[in-house]
Amino acid sequence: MAVTSTTSTTGSSLDVASIVSQLMEVENKPLTKLDAKISTSNVKISTLGQFKGQLSSLKAAIDDLQTPSNFSAWSASVSNENVASAQLDNTAVAGSYQVEVSQLALPAIWHVSGFTNEAAALAWYNNASQSAVKSAADATVFRTSANQYVLSLKAKATGTSASFDLTGVANASIDQPAQDANFKLNGIDFVRSSNSVTDVLTGVTLNLKAQTAAPITLTVAQAESSARPKLDALVKAYNDLQSFYKAQTQSSADASTRGILNSDFAVSSMMRELLNGLMTPLTGTGGTALAGANDLSALGIKLQDNGQLAVDDTLFNKATTLQSRLANGLVIGYSGGKDLSTRITEMLTSGGVLQERIDNEQQVQKDLNARKTALQDKLVSVQARYTAQYAALDALLFKLNSTSTSLKSALDGLTASQKNN
Structure with missing residues (x-):
């Protein structure tokens, strides 16, 4: 019996390319799964990188609040800034002074x-x-x-x-000729070798610029608060991080809507540590205890029911000593000899919780890519084997088909010969 060919124009019995293609679809399923895992790993690394960036922003906001030089408890103003100017440090006290400059210091x-x-x-x-x-x-x-x-x-x-x-x-x-600076403060004469005078008024550097035609006034007074913008920055940095964390850890039975960091223990533990740090009583430099309120309300900040922070105007207006506290050094989340900023730094650096999490995920991706390369090499061999096997089968079927046709012709000839006899 003849074997019917699927491609009669060539006499071939099998569509080898189509058969091998369908077989390779099955063989490629593990590769497709690996590609999906690699894609997920890529997204995780990117997401962890964004988390790291937002954590760095939070650290910067905390550092800003913990830098005393960002907050001058006092400000200095001079009635004629062409004649003199002044800078203050944290030891300056309030006062108003009459300044007269009769001679500036000059070099020889x-x-x-x-x-x-x-x-x-x-x-x-x-x-x-x-x-x-x-x-x-x-x-x-x-x-x-x-x-x-x-x-x-x-x-x-x-x-x-x-x-x-x-x-x-x-x-x-x-x-x-060289000359010294001659000037008066509240009528008292002073002589100094420099126009930058640091030893006349405590906490004040007086910079002489020109002689006076008439007395001018130097005023040292309580500065307007510069804390609010930095408190707003802290609140925004934490809230952005917290919103990102909630979105990326969202739970769902549907994998397509589940957060990429859902069930990520390392990330969850970091967020708990951050919140605990913010809830830890505020301290002075080096962890020294503070008198009076020492929780978030002392910064004019409150924790809302949704887990986010907010600068509360009522609390902020009540924190009348906040500016001077910040100027003297205020520390957030101090515990076990470390403040919250230091612990965030440890999370971000090599060996830290977050960096180690990123490193581990990058290693996972590296291993997956190695497995993919090995599987691709294997599939090339599998496809070559299938192609060789079915090509050989196709050739065999072609031969059988040719033999069947020849046998039929011989039988037909024998039958015809018998009928003629």
Whole structure:
């Protein structure tokens, strides 16, 4: 009996390509599952990276609140800023002062002339015999005319104590004698070698700029609060992180709507540690106990029922000492010798909970890709084997078909011969 060919134009009995393709669809199912796992791993790594970024933002907001220099308990204002300015540190106290400037501190300036080139002028300055001048003054060479150069020497500091003297030196002339600053505060005379005065008013650096035609006023007073923007930043950073966490850990029977970090114990433990840190009593620098309120309300912040933070206007307005507390150093989440910012840093760095979680997921992805490569190599061999087997079967069926056709022709010829006899 002849075997019917599926491709009569070539005499082939089988569609080898179609058969192998269908068989490979089955063989490729494990590869499809691996691709799905790799895709999920990619999403996890990306999500953990976003979590890390938002955690870094929270740390930055905490650090801002814990940096005393961000909060000056006092501010300084000068009635004429062209004459003077002032900076404060945390030891400054309130007060108003009358300032009069009769003379600014100036550096001594001399020049030595008679040089025919720049090299000669600098050689004079660098000569060992001028070591005292070199240690006291900076040098600049000016070209005054053709083949005429002048060495200008300016004292490295203002005031008579930093002056130097070239009297008796050939071709040396003085351009500006050194002088000290002369000024008054509330009518009391002061003489200082510098225009930046740090030792007259506690916690105040007074910078003299010009002489006064009339007295001006320096006022040191309680600064307006600069805490609110940084509190808002802390609240936003935590709320953004908390919202992201809730979305990425959402539980659902439907895998397509389930959060990618659902049941991720490491991430959940970090969020618990963050909340515990925020709920830990506030302390001073080094964990020193604070007098008065020391919970979130002392910052004007409250924890809402939805788990998010909010700056409460009523609480904030009641925290009248917050500015000075921050200026003196306020620490959030201090426990076991570490504040919350330090613990977040440990989560983010190598070996930390979050970084280790990311590293582990990257290793999972690496292993999956290695398995995929090995499986792909195996499938190439499987496809080649299937193709060879069914091609051989196709050739065999073709031969059987040819033999059947020849046998039929022979039988038909024999039958016809018998009928003729």
